[in-house]
């Protein structure tokens with residue numbers, strides 16, 4: 001029996017960005033207490049707190065402080081620390097987002113039979129090298145309710161045997177976020193983009209590229225990382241690179257010679273990042289969220305991924321593919337030229353109508369009020385039940 005609570009579990013930078021408006025709306029309901037739990041996966045100011053401040057997200061009620069040298073340590077801490085918290089809270093449901101180590105906390109919920117909700121469900125890259133692919137497949141199959149961004153994602157889930165009745169198509173919340181935190185504040189960004197702002201960073205407005213790179217399959221493979229750096233070296237302007245700490249460490253460990261036009265800095269806050277993104281020539285990235293943001297903001301991108309769970313940016317004509325593990329078929333200079341062919345082009349983005357966060361929050365609240373978090377059975381359930389319930393026919 002629930003005590004009138006909803007647990008909302010997040011743990012990394014893009015989680016705060018994507019969930020900011022969902023959380024805001026959920027916290028407005030007076031008949032439902034949302035308990036925001038931070039896993040602790042990201043903890044420094046430039047990866048966590050600055051995003052809370054810039055996106056007006058009130059701090060988490062609970063911080064699990066899960067850290068570790070390896071993914072295994074973080075995941076182990078998460079499962080063991082979240083379990084007693086959920087056991088004490090007994091929420092009506094626990095909500096997770098995305099495909100990170102933090103989503104493995106769903107195993108604690110599963111052990112306690114607390115309904116699981118997955119936001120950003122049924123995305124698939126079909127690239128089994130990616131831990132994220134394994135995480136999202138696992139949590140989708142543990143989930144009772146799934147919010148999928150698009151019908152094509154729902155179809156992917158249904159093809160895996162998930163019941164369509166558990167999957168709600170809602171659109172992509174990044175559009176809502178950019179509407180609120182960029183488009184509604186354009187003047188602020190124009191003021192920010194002074195000559196001095198760029199000079200302080202060693203670049204000039206409109207005469208640089210932005211780059212991010214953090215995916216394990218790119219960073220932990222020396223050849224892939226080298227081909228990414230080769231791509232950057234082919235840029236006809238400086239490449240400003242706020243590099244994740246993992247990437248910085250690996251570049252040091254591999255003792256890689258960095259291209260002369262590459263400016264490596266620590267990760268930066270959201271406003272600074274958006275300002276750099278909209279004033280760049282284009283962005284080179286393996287980030288899921290950044291390609292979407294670039295698509296919405298009209299900035300051409302190179303998606304540095306063998307495969308992506310976000311092909312819509314290609315449909316829109318906003319992005320060029322670069323497979324770092326196959327530079328032979330994706331020659332860096334050709335990829336740069338393709339990126340340049342997108343300069344000045346406009347496209348319609350197809351990611352959402354700006355109402356996704358509200359849609360998710362409203363649906364969560366309705367389910368809470370109507371106690372409607374229980375999952376419908378898998379599509380082939382009736383066949384399964386016929387066999388699994390077969391016995392000697394005696395009912396007592």
Ligand code: UDP
Pocket residue numbers: 013014017212214242266267268269270271273274286287288289290293
């Ligand atoms: N971002 C940021 N500062 C940075 C790099 C990225 O604010 O130095 C933002 C970016 O705008 C996007 C999100 O962080 O919203 C992307 O995070 P990341 O690439 O780590 O995660 P992914 O989207 O791949 O899960």
